Amino acid sequence: MxxxxxxxxxxxxxxxxxxxxxxxxxxxxxxxxxxxxxxxxxxxxxxxxxxxxxxxxxxxxxxxxxxxxxxxxxxxxxxxxxxxxxxxxxxxxxxxxxxxxxxxxxxxxxxxxxxxxxxxxxxxxxxxxxxxxxxxxxTVGDTYSFGGNTIDFKAQEARTANGEKIPLSKKESMLLKLLIENKNEVVPREKILQSVWGYNVYPTTRTIDNFILNFRKYFEADSRNPIYFHSVRGVGYKYTE
Missing domain, CATH: 3.40.50.2300 (Response regulator)
Incomplete structure (x- = not known):
């Protein structure tokens, strides 16, 4: 048949x-x-x-x-x-x-x-x-470096440009990887929801904003004038290098 x-x-x-x-x-x-x-x-x-x-x-x-x-x-x-x-x-x-x-x-x-x-x-x-x-x-590998910072996705930790070691939560690692994998492109909020939080959990935009603020504190020389991590109002978020 x-x-x-x-x-x-x-x-x-x-x-x-x-x-x-x-x-x-x-x-x-x-x-x-x-x-x-x-x-x-x-x-x-x-x-x-x-x-x-x-x-x-x-x-x-x-x-x-x-x-x-x-x-x-x-x-x-x-x-x-x-x-x-x-x-x-x-x-x-x-x-x-x-x-x-x-x-x-x-x-x-x-x-x-x-x-x-x-x-x-x-x-x-x-x-x-x-x-x-x-x-x-x-796809990026187990580690990724930028601006003197290094992220170890497997170990869920990062080392900043000034040598500080920072433990990362699972969701921080997942969001970092997603943004870096889509370098220089805006990642829509919906894609972040699906990839990081799953289909049944819907955090507020503020929750994702707080993650981005944390990344700026960790990795930016001046968190108020970010080079790497950006929020695109009404659309999503972007990592640039």
């Missing part, structure tokens, strides 16, 4: 397949493996969330109607701790409201059943490639 022998020239990417209908699951798994993907199986939302905690995936294919925890709730939960992995929802629910809900809760794409296998494979390939390009463009 779904056989498609087309091979993709690519490194071996890993996919988490979350589908409780056994025949469809087995057919999809077979075709994905024929395409050269490594496939891990999950048959309910709880198993999917556990798998994501224990293993890295390049993409998740998520059914909506799942036992125990549905696919939308599982997607939302995964997004609280993992903001990079692309999630493609497969669902028999085809209304605009269903699609909007899936995308709002953290899915990157939404394909309705019944679907064409060729279209599914193309969407998978595009999502993985897009995510890899973003990662390669933006």
């Amino acid at each position: 779904f056989f498609n022998p087309r091979k993709m020239e690519k490194t071996k990417y890993s996919i988490l397949l979350v589908e409780d209908e056994e025949n469809l699951h087995d057919t999809l798994k077979m075709n994905l493996e024929l395409e050269g993907y490594e496939v891990t199986s999950a048959y309910d939302g709880a198993a999917a969330m556990k798998a994501v905690q224990n293993e890295y995936f390049d993409l998740i294919i998520m059914d909506v109607m799942l036992p125990e925890i549905d696919g939308i709730s599982a997607t939302q939960n995964i997004r609280l701790t993992n903001n990079e992995v692309p999630i493609l929802i497969l669902s028999a629910k085809s209304t605009s409201a269903d699609k909007v809900l899936g995308l709002k809760k953290g899915a990157d794409d939404y394909l309705t059943k019944p679907f064409d296998l060729e279209e599914l494979m193309l969407r998978i390939e595009k999502l993985i490639k897009k995510n890899k390009i973003i990662q390669e463009k933006s």
Whole structure:
């Protein structure tokens, strides 16, 4: 029914397949493996969330109607701790409201059943490639230096230009990394909310402002005339160098 022998020239990417209908699951798994993907199986939302905690995936294919925890709730939960992995929802629910809900809760794409296998494979390939390009463009290493300051993201600490060692909270490290990865570009408040605080927690703009003020105290020679850390009123925040 779904056989498609087309091979993709690519490194071996890993996919988490979350589908409780056994025949469809087995057919999809077979075709994905024929395409050269490594496939891990999950048959309910709880198993999917556990798998994501224990293993890295390049993409998740998520059914909506799942036992125990549905696919939308599982997607939302995964997004609280993992903001990079692309999630493609497969669902028999085809209304605009269903699609909007899936995308709002953290899915990157939404394909309705019944679907064409060729279209599914193309969407998978595009999502993985897009995510890899973003990662390669933006990822910084475990340490980053600027203006005599050094940040150690792994150790969650910084050493300032005057030699002072400063412990960083997890959210400070995450926000610093996000701003530095998008150097010289304004990072919208919404992206900060998703990446640092998660989809269900919405701090006030003042909370993010306080983080920026702290960064200025730590790293700027004159905190009132910042060189590196800027607030762009009504839009977001920016690191410049």
